[in-house]
Amino acid sequence: MTRNVFKEYRMGEETIHALRDVSVTIATGEYISIMGPSGSGKTTLFNVIGGLLKPTSGNVFIDEVDVAQLDANELAWLRCRKIGYIFQSYNIIKVMSALENVTLPMLFAGVPPDEAQDRAVDILRRVGLGDRILHTPKELSGGQQQRVAIARAFANRPAIILADEPTANLDLKTGEEIIHLMKEMNREQGVTVICSTHDHKMLDISDRIIWMQDGAVKRIARRDEVEIQIDVLQEQHH
Known part of the structure; x- marks a missing residue:
């Protein structure tokens, strides 16, 4: 997935090393959580x-x-067809219904309109919004809006889902529902999910966890290797 990746920024005379020699291999269908404090490099x-x-x-x-060798047009094509994005702020279009929000990326990717609509209806049902497909975001709760975002991300059948703090704006119960929904979709479609998160509940459904610190990978562990540490981690972050 990544091999010897460095990312540097120039700030006046100073060079900021955001990523330092990061090499990570991620298998198809894995659910990966990237964790680390602010400034650790996980968002980069x-x-x-x-x-x-x-x-x-x-x-x-x-x-x-x-990806590093692609030009802007090639990158746009790749992002449209191969990657689904889920953001903490949902990023769904406010003037469009749930159905239109989920259909739109498929149309951009060249899916015929009838097929796109059928797929959108099906996936909205699977995320529990079968009776809300014509609702606009203002008629939906935060959890329901995030379900629309999840449906939109998975609808194009991407190779990878990238989720950036998907539970950050949700209450505890809704956050847990969203976490388990993402895992369910990950299993159903066999799509690789990479999640940048502070939420330690993500550990429960992750296949592996990548800990970042100072722009480098500090540790990569399988879920079963961190079983005993979860309570400790939770306590440390309260």
Whole structure:
């Protein structure tokens, strides 16, 4: 997935090393959580993997394509067809219904309108919004809006879902529902999910966890290797 990735920023005379020699391999269908404090590099890594930022050096592969070598048009094509995004602020279009929000990316990707609508209705039902497909965001709760965002991300059948703090704006119960919904969709579609998060409940459904610190990978662990540490982690962050 990433090989020897560096990302540097110049701030006057100073060079900021946002990523330092990051090499991570992620298998198809894995659910990965990237964790770390603010400034650890997790958001930068997330954006580099998603083609939203170009690395200063190194390689980033999605479906054997080196994202770092693509031009703007090729990147736009890749993001449209291969990557689904879920953001903490939902990023759904306020004047469009849930159905239109989910259908739109498929139309951009060249899916015929009838097929796009059928797929959108089906996936909205699967995320529990079958009776809300014609509602606009202002008629939906935060949790329901995030369900629309999840449906939209999965609708194009991407290779990778990138979720940036997907539970940050939700209450505890709704956040847990969203976490389990994402895992369910991950299992159903076999799509790789990479989640940047502070939410330690994500540990429960992750196959592996990547801890970032000072722009580098501090540790990568399987879920079963952190079983005993979850309560400790929770206590440390309260």
